[in-house]
Amino acid sequence: MEDPMYSLQDVIRCDLCETPVPPEHCDICHIHLCETCVGKHLSDESKEHYIVPFKLRGIITKCTKHSTEVCTQLCTTCNIPVCPLCVASSEHAQHEKEDILRWFEYKRECMQEDLQDLEKSIYPRYQEAATNIPVQRADVKTHSQKLTTALDKQGEALHTEIDTFIQGMKSDIDDMDAHHIAAIDQQEVAINHTIAEITQAILDLKRLLDTSDVCLVSEYTSTTEEFRSFPAWFHVTLPSFTPQEIKREQIHQQIGSLSPLTLTFLLDEPRILTDIQTACRHLDRVSCLSDSELWTCSDFSDNIPRLYNLQGELLRSVQTKSRNLPWDIAVTRSGGLVYTDLGERSINLVSGTQILYSRLESGTQIQTLITLRWWEPQGLCSTSSGDLLVIMTSDDEKQTKVVRYSGSTEKQSIQWDDQGKPLYTPGGIKYLSENRNLDICVADNDAGAVVVVSAAGKLRFRYTGPPSTPWESFYPYGITTDSQANILMSDPVNHRIHIIDQDGLFLRFIHNCGLQNPRGLCVDSRDNLFVTEWDTGKVKKLQYYK
Numbered sequence: 001m002e003d004p005m006y007s008l009q010d011v012i013r014c015d016l017c018e019t020p021v022p023p024e025h026c027d028i029c030h031i032h033l034c035e036t037c038v039g040k041h042l043s044d045e046s047k048e049h050y051i052v053p054f055k056l057r058g059i060i061t062k063c064t065k066h067s068t069e070v071c072t073q074l075c076t077t078c079n080i081p082v083c084p085l086c087v088a089s090s091e092h093a094q095h096e097k098e099d100i101l102r103w104f105e106y107k108r109e110c111m112q113e114d115l116q117d118l119e120k121s122i123y124p125r126y127q128e129a130a131t132n133i134p135v136q137r138a139d140v141k142t143h144s145q146k147l148t149t150a151l152d153k154q155g156e157a158l159h160t161e162i163d164t165f166i167q168g169m170k171s172d173i174d175d176m177d178a179h180h181i182a183a184i185d186q187q188e189v190a191i192n193h194t195i196a197e198i199t200q201a202i203l204d205l206k207r208l209l210d211t212s213d214v215c216l217v218s219e220y221t222s223t224t225e226e227f228r229s230f231p232a233w234f235h236v237t238l239p240s241f242t243p244q245e246i247k248r249e250q251i252h253q254q255i256g257s258l259s260p261l262t263l264t265f266l267l268d269e270p271r272i273l274t275d276i277q278t279a280c281r282h283l284d285r286v287s288c289l290s291d292s293e294l295w296t297c298s299d300f301s302d303n304i305p306r307l308y309n310l311q312g313e314l315l316r317s318v319q320t321k322s323r324n325l326p327w328d329i330a331v332t333r334s335g336g337l338v339y340t341d342l343g344e345r346s347i348n349l350v351s352g353t354q355i356l357y358s359r360l361e362s363g364t365q366i367q368t369l370i371t372l373r374w375w376e377p378q379g380l381c382s383t384s385s386g387d388l389l390v391i392m393t394s395d396d397e398k399q400t401k402v403v404r405y406s407g408s409t410e411k412q413s414i415q416w417d418d419q420g421k422p423l424y425t426p427g428g429i430k431y432l433s434e435n436r437n438l439d440i441c442v443a444d445n446d447a448g449a450v451v452v453v454s455a456a457g458k459l460r461f462r463y464t465g466p467p468s469t470p471w472e473s474f475y476p477y478g479i480t481t482d483s484q485a486n487i488l489m490s491d492p493v494n495h496r497i498h499i500i501d502q503d504g505l506f507l508r509f510i511h512n513c514g515l516q517n518p519r520g521l522c523v524d525s526r527d528n529l530f531v532t533e534w535d536t537g538k539v540k541k542l543q544y545y546k
Contacts, residue, residue, distance in 0.1 A: 012054075016040065027052045027060035028070055052101060059104055059212055074100045079218050100214060107217045108209065114224045115205045118198055121466075122227050125505075126195050133188045140180050143238050144173055147258070150241045154256060169258050176239055176261035183236075183263050198227055228466060229268075229508040235484045237262040264484065265546050266499065270513050273528065274541035276312045283532040285478075285520040286539055287331045294522070294530055295337055296539060297326050305329055305339060305350075310541065318350050321366040328431060332382045338369070340377040340390065346370060347377055347390060347405075370408050379431035379442075387411065389432055391442060397427035402440060402453075414440065414457035423451055423459060431478055436485040437502055443476035443489050450476050450489055452504065463487075465498070466506035474498075478521040478532070490518040492534060497521070499544075510544055 014022040019034040063083035071081030077095035155166040243256040280298040297305040307316035326339040337350040347370040401415035428446030438455035465474030478490040485502035496511030520532040
């Protein structure tokens with residue numbers, strides 16, 4: 001219904017001076033007031049007054065216990081309006097109380113934010129997922145048909161003696177299809193159920209936003225967080241057929257193999273598998289040498305990268321060549337350790353025999369691969385091709401770029417988008433990782449964003465965090481990627497890790513397993529996640545897939 005305050009047929013006016021559209025209202029005398037007349041109205045001390053904004057008229061009620069008093073506060077412990085006499089009474093003396101107008105406005109703002117979040121962000125994502133279900137089903141059939149065609153071609157070459165074996169493998173495909181479709185059906189049921197819940201939540205919020213009942217509004221509790229993570233999220237590794245050269249004497253062994261269908265689900269509650277206490281007071285970076293050994297370093301407490309096994313035993317310790325703090329570390333494809341030296345503007349490679357503690361033995365070599373001029377190297381990573389990616393900032397801290405090196409030769413520089421604007425904020429803290437699809441993913445802490453570009457350096461997307469409440473911020477720090485091409489980034493200020501897919505779609509948080517100020521991240525070959533904790537000096541190994 002249109003508010004009569006703004007109705008063209010009946011403009012509300014001040015009851016004292018006829019000024020149109022008065023902003024105030026006396027909720028006791030029930031008259032509208034312009035700002036000029038408020039003082040005049042309050043000067044009448046023969047009776048009590050209570051001035052409220054026009055849009056909040058009707059909220060103030062008479063006290064049910066003290067009929068001559070009006071309720072100007074809300075006892076949030078009892079969830080009832082209270083007058084000054086109630087506030088002074090022993091009944092509410094120890095209770096929490098809020099100004100009734102401010103509380104009402106605050107709760108309405110919360111509801112409005114939740115409504116916008118549900119309508120603009122959460123609900124559309126669920127709708128998109130529901131729309132994609134038929135596409136997933138069609139893709140399953142299309143992929144299965146490709147496998148069946150390959151099998152038929154191989155079967156024709158082997159003639160009739162292999163028909164039975166081929167039919168058996170087709171049956172395996174049908175079984176895997178049924179398993180895959182069942183998983184999709186389960187996801188569809190969960191999505192549709194949640195859509196119905198979101199729809200109801202939106203309707204309930206709209207009804208609450210139309211009411212003036214303080215008690216109902218005060219009782220409102222947001223349920224928006226329950227809808228953020230998709231239910232039963234899974235990744236699919238589709239089966240493939242590998243034909244073999246036909247040898248009639250070993251026909252059954254030569255047909256080929258059909259890999260199994262695997263459905264990988266993100267765990268709702270990741271599990272901590274290993275807790276490693278290191279010698280660093282403030283642990284910052286971690287890089288996997290293997291599934292059982294990992295390099296760590298701090299950019300604050302010392303200049304010694306250390307190699308640990310999963311039992312927490314120190315295997316190796318290296319002091320940097322210049323004795324400066326290493327900004328970042330990475331393990332090369334051949335197992336060497338590279339680190340960036342901000343003070344020397346260099347990238348260095350550690351190789352050689354075992355080094356214990358900080359004593360440099362004769363068999364160890366630290367080779368300076370790259371020395372920069374006018375640029376300071378920060379984060380680095382070793383790529384699948386064996387190249388090094390380095391993110392660096394100019395000495396005047398006005399430019400930042402990613403450079404690809406093959407050995408010590410610069411092959412590529414990534415700095416600008418298609419409109420000639422900088423991809424990355426100048427200066428600040430930045431780390432990077434290469435995804436399985438060869439995208440380059442940069443955690444830009446100052447921008448509060450993860451910037452993802454293709455291997456050619458074209459901007460694909462920026463991730464600035466999932467839809468969230470206004471007081472939350474996103475401070476990306478460490479970054480890594482897994483075998484599913486998901487991107488994981490630490491958010492130490494909020495004590496959690498974000499997981500997004502290769503296209504920037506938010507999947508879920510890792511935040512319910514007791515992480516404290518998570519910083520560095522890396523993933524082993526089995527998709528176990530290693531996380532460093534700045535405050536505790538620990539590395540925690542987490543399982544986040546099932």
